[in-house]
Amino acid sequence: MNISDKIREIVLEIILENYQTTIEPKEILVNETNPEFEGDYTVVLFPFLKKLKKSPEILGKELGEIVSSKYADLFLAYHVIKGFLNLTIRDHFWIDFLKKRYNKKNFGQKERTGQKVMVEYSSPNTNKPLHLGHLRNNFLGWSIAAIYQANGYEVVKTCIANDRGIHICKSMLAWKLFADGATPESAGIKGDHFVGHYYVLFGEECKKQVNALMSEGMTEEEAEKNAPLMKEAQQMLVDWEAGKPEVIGLWKKMNSWVYAGFDETYKRIGSDFDKIYYESETYLLGKELVKEGLEKNVFFRKEDGSVWIDLTEDGLDQKIVQRKDGTSVYITQDIGLAVEKYKQYRADLSIYVVADEQNYHFKVLKLICQKLKIPSADGIFHLSYGLVELPSGRMKTREGTVVDADDLLDEMAMEAEKKTKEQGKTEGLSNEELASLYEMIGLGGTKFFLLRVDPKKKMIFNPEESIDLHGYTATFIQYAHARIKSILRKEKESGSGLNIETNTGDSLFPLEKAMILNLEKYPLVIEQACAEMNPSVIANYTFNLARTFNSFYDKHSVSKAETADKKQLRLQLCELTATVIKSSMQLLGINVPERM
RNA sequence: GGUCCGGUAGCUCAGUGAAUAGAGCAACUGCCUUCUAAGCAGUAGGUCAUUGGUUUGAAUCCAAUCCGGAUCACCA
Numbered sequence: 001m002n003i004s005d006k007i008r009e010i011v012l013e014i015i016l017e018n019y020q021t022t023i024e025p026k027e028i029l030v031n032e033t034n035p036e037f038e039g040d041y042t043v044v045l046f047p048f049l050k051k052l053k054k055s056p057e058i059l060g061k062e063l064g065e066i067v068s069s070k071y072a073d074l075f076l077a078y079h080v081i082k083g084f085l086n087l088t089i090r091d092h093f094w095i096d097f098l099k100k101r102y103n104k105k106n107f108g109q110k111e112r113t114g115q116k117v118m119v120e121y122s123s124p125n126t127n128k129p130l131h132l133g134h135l136r137n138n139f140l141g142w143s144i145a146a147i148y149q150a151n152g153y154e155v156v157k158t159c160i161a162n163d164r165g166i167h168i169c170k171s172m173l174a175w176k177l178f179a180d181g182a183t184p185e186s187a188g189i190k191g192d193h194f195v196g197h198y199y200v201l202f203g204e205e206c207k208k209q210v211n212a213l214m215s216e217g218m219t220e221e222e223a224e225k226n227a228p229l230m231k232e233a234q235q236m237l238v239d240w241e242a243g244k245p246e247v248i249g250l251w252k253k254m255n256s257w258v259y260a261g262f263d264e265t266y267k268r269i270g271s272d273f274d275k276i277y278y279e280s281e282t283y284l285l286g287k288e289l290v291k292e293g294l295e296k297n298v299f300f301r302k303e304d305g306s307v308w309i310d311l312t313e314d315g316l317d318q319k320i321v322q323r324k325d326g327t328s329v330y331i332t333q334d335i336g337l338a339v340e341k342y343k344q345y346r347a348d349l350s351i352y353v354v355a356d357e358q359n360y361h362f363k364v365l366k367l368i369c370q371k372l373k374i375p376s377a378d379g380i381f382h383l384s385y386g387l388v389e390l391p392s393g394r395m396k397t398r399e400g401t402v403v404d405a406d407d408l409l410d411e412m413a414m415e416a417e418k419k420t421k422e423q424g425k426t427e428g429l430s431n432e433e434l435a436s437l438y439e440m441i442g443l444g445g446t447k448f449f450l451l452r453v454d455p456k457k458k459m460i461f462n463p464e465e466s467i468d469l470h471g472y473t474a475t476f477i478q479y480a481h482a483r484i485k486s487i488l489r490k491e492k493e494s495g496s497g498l499n500i501e502t503n504t505g506d507s508l509f510p511l512e513k514a515m516i517l518n519l520e521k522y523p524l525v526i527e528q529a530c531a532e533m534n535p536s537v538i539a540n541y542t543f544n545l546a547r548t549f550n551s552f553y554d555k556h557s558v559s560k561a562e563t564a565d566k567k568q569l570r571l572q573l574c575e576l577t578a579t580v581i582k583s584s585m586q587l588l589g590i591n592v593p594e595r596m
Numbered sequence: 597g598g599u600c601c602g603g604u605a606g607c608u609c610a611g612u613g614a615a616u617a618g619a620g621c622a623a624c625u626g627c628c629u630u631c632u633a634a635g636c637a638g639u640a641g642g643u644c645a646u647u648g649g650u651u652u653g654a655a656u657c658c659a660a661u662c663c664g665g666a667u668c669a670c671c672a
């Protein structure tokens with residue numbers, strides 16, 4: 001049990017025994033004591049003053065007396081200031097804590113809950129390469145999965161490949177018309193970029209035709225419908241659905257190029273999936289449900305034959321679920337897929353990591369599933385995140401303002417290489433080790449940059465300034481880890497090192513205590529990140545831990561500690577700090593080096 | 597127009613009922629003969645969009661207003 005929970009429990013017990021009053025645990029606020037006051041943890045007395053009919057000063061004094069006498073082995077002192085009871089915990093509590101945990105590599109991980117959670121993330125279009133926005137999605141999804149795992153859940157990671165539809169036909173058509181048989185190999189371009197080029201080309205050529213038609217007097221809407229290229233793309237979609245071999249062949253070929261490109265990037269960024277669904281295989285899944293919904297009178301048919309659901313009573317609009325020609329729309333596919341996922345995995349919770357543009361869609365999706373009484377309906381959760389924008393606004397493919405994922409990662413790795421060489425501390429590392437170090441720093445920096453912000457907030461990325469390697473960054477934390485490892489390595493080489501039998505003293509310097517206090521709350525941080533579905537909680541915590549460590553490092557020497565006891569204590573401190581840094585960064589998908 | 601999200605230091609962000617609102621970047625001052633200076637210590641920088649309310653206590657909750665964004669498609 002965490003110390004803050006323990007204090008809460010003690011206060012509850014004392015109030016019950018001495019005042020014969022029950023108080024809800026959540027009414028007792030136990031905070032870390034503000035640095036300007038003496039103490040470690042603070043009990044806020046205001047919430048239950050009325051119930052106990054006491055003034056804050058008197059209640060504080062009474063509680064303080066009882067706590068410090070009854071639990072004299074835990075608390076050294078108490079101070080009442082206004083309505084706050086500040087408690088000082090005895091140093092030996094922190095020292096014991098450290099002694100017990102310092103070599104536990106799984107510190108902070110929770111027992112299995114027996115619950116299963118599905119995380120759907122990434123879900124790319126197979127007609128354009130990944131950009132910065134996709135990176136935020138991938139990093140978030142992966143991290144949420146890791147956080148759930150650390151909290152004892154069984155996790156299934158999935159992805160739905162948006163591999164069909166009019167947008168795919170656009171790049172296919174452009175390739176057919178303009179590529180003259182070129183392939184990624186012949187062009188020497190990564191497959192996803194190669195196909196993306198033709199998607200952009202389609203847009204440009206189509207725009208020309210639209211402009212021409214508009215100058216002949218058509219409205220923009222008419223022109224867009226009547227542009228020959230657009231008509232041809234639509235025909236291609238019809239042919240695709242009809243299974244026309246020539247179209248299917250081209251579709252398979254171009255998708256395989258894209259997948260080859262994606263695989264490379266996914267491997268690089270560490271995104272992985274237990275199950276990939278393909279829209280081309282799932283887009284018909286909702287059809288049965290439409291029939292079922294009509295029978296249950298959840299849906300209704302309009303005169304033209306299209307099928308709808310009326311959500312006006314729920315404060316939403318009417319929503320179409322099947323077109324008059326019988327083809328299904330996006331939401332219907334998603335309902336079908338939700339059912340399919342449940343059949344296969346029976347997850348208790350199904351998290352969709354999708355940008356906040358689709359908030360309405362997921363609200364409607366969950367509502368329809370609930371009305372259809374689909375078993376997984378209540379477990380549907382949309383983890384909505386804000387878009388990554390440029391200082392000038394949204395990234396736009398057409399205007400060429402998209403920050404490409406591969407390019408960004410390359411730049412970051414190069415930046416890391418440059419900086420590492422400037423520092424000149426990596427003598428003796430092989431070329432492979434160096435390459436992997438640059439990648440670790442570059443990729444880690446990118447991940448941290450995107451994960452340190454609350455997911456639901458949109459964020460601004462300025463390409464003019466490359467992602468920093470100082471301050472609140474992965475590099476800072478990686479550096480702290482490398483420093484610790486360096487200490488431990490040298491101690492081991494000198495033969496002194498850790499010795500569990502040795503004393504670790506009985507008093508702490510403020511920075512030693514601050515470190516242990518930080519480490520002690522790590523399990524709570526893992527829980528909080530999960531409850532809030534927010535990896536930035538971890539980013540914040542780990543940065544703080546590393547920062548405190550750097551202060552400690554600057555003030556106290558490990559190898560030249562004042563006494564043998566102090567040296568042991570600090571070695572244990574280093575050991576556990578390294579463990580927590582490593583494991584918390586892994587929850588963000590970031591690796592930490594032994595040297596840098 | 598309806599719904600939802602956001603507005604905190606020059607910039608990027610923490611803090612969502614508790615003590616005198618915090619970090620990083622940028623600026624300025626110090627600190628490498630010392631376990632890694634990708635670091636540490638410090639200075640400066642705030643009408644928490646505005647107004648009113650609830651409360652012992654409000655950046656945090658409520659209401660209204662202003663500003664920015666998303667969405668309300670037979671696109672996905």
